Amino acid sequence: MNLMAVKTYFKIWLLQVKNSLMQRMSYRFNFVVLCFSVLVQTSLILIFVKAIFSFIDNISGWSYEHALLIAASFMIIEGLIWATSAYLSGVGDSIRRGALDQLITKPVDTQFLVSIWRADPEDWIRVVTGIIIISTVFDKINFSILNLLFYVLLLFNSYIIVYSFILFLKTFSFWIINNYSLNMLADHILRLSQYPTDIFFHKIIRIFFSTVIPLAFIATMPAKILIHGPKLDLIFYSCLLAFVFFVGSRKFFLYGLKHYSSASS
Amino acid sequence: MVYKNSNPLSPLWKGDLANSIMQKYLTIIKITWQRALTYRFSVFSYRMGEMIENLVLILMWSVVYADGQQSIKGYDFNEMITYVLMGNLINVIVRNWLYNVVSNDIKNGTLSQFLVKPIEYFRYIIIREIGRISFAFVISVATNLTLILLFYKIFYFNDDILDLLVIFLIIVFAFIFELLLSYLIGLIAFWIDEVDGVFLTIDRIKKFFSGGYFPITLLPVVFVKISFLLPFAYSYFIPTQIYLKKMDLMTGVKGIGVQLIWIALLYLIISIVWRRGMKKYEGVGI
Numbered sequence: 001m002n003l004m005a006v007k008t009y010f011k012i013w014l015l016q017v018k019n020s021l022m023q024r025m026s027y028r029f030n031f032v033v034l035c036f037s038v039l040v041q042t043s044l045i046l047i048f049v050k051a052i053f054s055f056i057d058n059i060s061g062w063s064y065e066h067a068l069l070i071a072a073s074f075m076i077i078e079g080l081i082w083a084t085s086a087y088l089s090g091v092g093d094s095i096r097r098g099a100l101d102q103l104i105t106k107p108v109d110t111q112f113l114v115s116i117w118r119a120d121p122e123d124w125i126r127v128v129t130g131i132i133i134i135s136t137v138f139d140k141i142n143f144s145i146l147n148l149l150f151y152v153l154l155l156f157n158s159y160i161i162v163y164s165f166i167l168f169l170k171t172f173s174f175w176i177i178n179n180y181s182l183n184m185l186a187d188h189i190l191r192l193s194q195y196p197t198d199i200f201f202h203k204i205i206r207i208f209f210s211t212v213i214p215l216a217f218i219a220t221m222p223a224k225i226l227i228h229g230p231k232l233d234l235i236f237y238s239c240l241l242a243f244v245f246f247v248g249s250r251k252f253f254l255y256g257l258k259h260y261s262s263a264s265s
Numbered sequence: 266m267v268y269k270n271s272n273p274l275s276p277l278w279k280g281d282l283a284n285s286i287m288q289k290y291l292t293i294i295k296i297t298w299q300r301a302l303t304y305r306f307s308v309f310s311y312r313m314g315e316m317i318e319n320l321v322l323i324l325m326w327s328v329v330y331a332d333g334q335q336s337i338k339g340y341d342f343n344e345m346i347t348y349v350l351m352g353n354l355i356n357v358i359v360r361n362w363l364y365n366v367v368s369n370d371i372k373n374g375t376l377s378q379f380l381v382k383p384i385e386y387f388r389y390i391i392i393r394e395i396g397r398i399s400f401a402f403v404i405s406v407a408t409n410l411t412l413i414l415l416f417y418k419i420f421y422f423n424d425d426i427l428d429l430l431v432i433f434l435i436i437v438f439a440f441i442f443e444l445l446l447s448y449l450i451g452l453i454a455f456w457i458d459e460v461d462g463v464f465l466t467i468d469r470i471k472k473f474f475s476g477g478y479f480p481i482t483l484l485p486v487v488f489v490k491i492s493f494l495l496p497f498a499y500s501y502f503i504p505t506q507i508y509l510k511k512m513d514l515m516t517g518v519k520g521i522g523v524q525l526i527w528i529a530l531l532y533l534i535i536s537i538v539w540r541r542g543m544k545k546y547e548g549v550g551i
Contacts, residue, residue, distance in 0.1 A: 030457045037466035044469050048478055052329075055337050055483065060328055122462075181307035181314075188314030192321050199321075199328045 012108060013116055020119035034122040042129045045071050045194065060198035065140040066227055067196060072133035073219040074194040077158050079126025083119060085163070087183065090117020091170040101262045111167075111253050134226075141227045150230040154222035157242035161214055162190060164245035167253055174256035193218035214241050294396030308401055312408050319353055319412060338483050344509055347421040348480060350413050351508050352501045355432075356477065357405035359439045359500050363394045367451025368460040376546065387539075391444060423508050431517040432504045438524040439500045445531040452535070455542035476502030496527040 024031045049071050053064040062070070081087055091114045094100040103113045169182045176182075192209075197216040200206045209215045217238050225234065323346055330342040340348065367390060370376040379386040413420055423429070450467060454460050472478060474488070475497040481489050492498045503520050506512035 027458050030459060033457055034459060034462045037462040040466045041469055044473055047473070051479065051484055056329055059325070176306050181309075181311040185310045185314040188318045191318065195321065195325055199325050 009108070009112060012112075016116045017119055017121075021121045024121055031122065034120075035125060038122050038125045039129075042075055042126055045075065046133070060196055062196045062198065063140075065137040066223065068133055068137055069141070069223040069226060070196055070219045071194050072130040073155065073158070073222050075126045075130035075133070076155060077162055077193075077218060078190070079123045079128075079130060080159055081162055081166070082123035083121060083127065085115045086118040086120045087186070088115060088163070088166045088170050089183070090114040091167065092173045092180075092182065093117065095173045095260065098262055100260060104257070104260075110257060111250060115163075115167075142229060143226075144229070147226050147229050150235060151222050151226040154217070154225055154235065154238050157238040158218045158222060160242040161245050162218060164242075164249035165190070165213070167249040168245075171249070171253045171256040174259050189213060190215075190218070193220070196220055211241075214245075217241055294392065294399065297393055297396035298400050300397075302400070308404055311401075312404055315353075315357075315405075316408055316412065319349065322349055323416070338480070339511070340480060343419045343421055344511075345480075346416060346419050347509060348476075348505050350409070350416060350420060352477065352505045354406065354409040354413065355436055355439075355504050356475075356501055357409055358402065358436055359443045361394055361398050361444055361447050363390065363444060363447035364451035364460060364464050366390060366394060366397075367448055368454035371451070371454040371542075371546065372458070374547075387448070387535075390448070394444065394447075421509060423510065425510075427514060428507055428510070431514055431521075432507055434521055435499055435504045435507075435517060435524065438521060438528065439496075439504075442496055442524060442528050442531065443500060445528060445535060449531065449535050449538060452538050452542050455538075455545045471497045471500070474498065475500045476505070480506075496524060499524050 024034070046068075049064070049067055052059070053067065057063065059067060094103060094114055094117060100110075100114070103117075104110050106113065166186050169186050172182060193215040197206070197209055197220045200209055206216075210217070221234055221238060225231065326342070326345050326349065329337070330345070335341065337345065370379075370390075376386065379389065446467075447464075450460065450464050453463060457463065474481070474492045474495055476492070481492045481498060481502050484492075492502070499520055503512065503517060507514065507517045
């Protein structure tokens, strides 16, 4: 893929972001209600963490401030997924309604188009809230610019892993069509990453949640890097997982695309 | 519909009428079961996600208690796990997704067909939803009972008939309340394009104030007072407290009174919102 192509894709993405924002803002009251909804959801996560730590000092070695970092990291990732691709709702919607026909025939990568099909701008509130929470606990962690840079790298990998996992699940829509339950399944599983994965004391479960469904690398590992500093093996493993998940999910999506039967033509 | 006896003065006519109405509603329920069975994978995958979430919650409490806590605000480990399992069982019995059906009917304009036919939309949609969720209900209850059996060694079994009777009544009224609340949220589609976000937020608030994350008594007093004023605690916290014998029956019976007041209030609000919504309804999509 050359530089011109990257520029083109970036322009298309920006255009879609602008369209999504215009679409949302055309119903202002609706948009305000959605923003309020997101704020309430993020507040409840914080209240939950505060309530748990009102009667304990730590969970599996994680203090209140450190647990907040995990929650904040999860908020940022969840916010980014919703704000940039609306949990890949475009995959299921376009298949179910037959709208994928229009996207397949365009001279742009289909996966890219369904990924940016819809964006929920109100979810940037989650990202901003997550960043604010992290900034409030800077004095409680071993903060350094290097830690922060590696933290951002791991968050980027987390985004890729979460995106790929959702894409993998949503690809089943080519066969099962009614994919509402897949949204819920993805949500239920990914939501577990807001807990410190050290609570999984059984070895097999830990391995499972570090490899097959790498919840540990979504929020817990980035938080660990920010608190304790970079660990090269974890950083390497995070990059490897992101690469494997992305390539695997893309291959599966393209395989699913071959099984697409149009509903409208 | 042709009645066997078409003479309204005949004493058999009312019986035939009742039978035909029942037949109509049973047909609706049968159709919704057939639809649910068409998408078996959806039901399975949804239940999988919920079971995983419940198991992780149990795991988290196990870790909290393993770190040296014998009792947290009067709950020992067995009671806390019983609270989680029993509460989830009650939660799957009372919940529904009626808001989704109602909001889609409004957004897609399919509500219009009910306005020109001699079918009352409210009654039809409630019956249809009961049919729709009954399949998921059976699966959910089965999987939750399986989960309880998995933890039978630490689960607290209550066989007090009086307790179970009061809990049963609370659950029935909680179910009715949840149905009406979901219907009301669906009606918001008359004014708002995106109802999912609103439902999700109300759902999270409900889960919080109902004690779905942890017993409400673990929270500061102000949250506890708010929870008891709201009806959500009856979908989780109060029945589980009665089950664990941490709340006396009289409080439970009083709670039923509170539920009835909320149900009446909700019905009134729905009537008002429906009338206002009808003025705004455009039937876009048909």
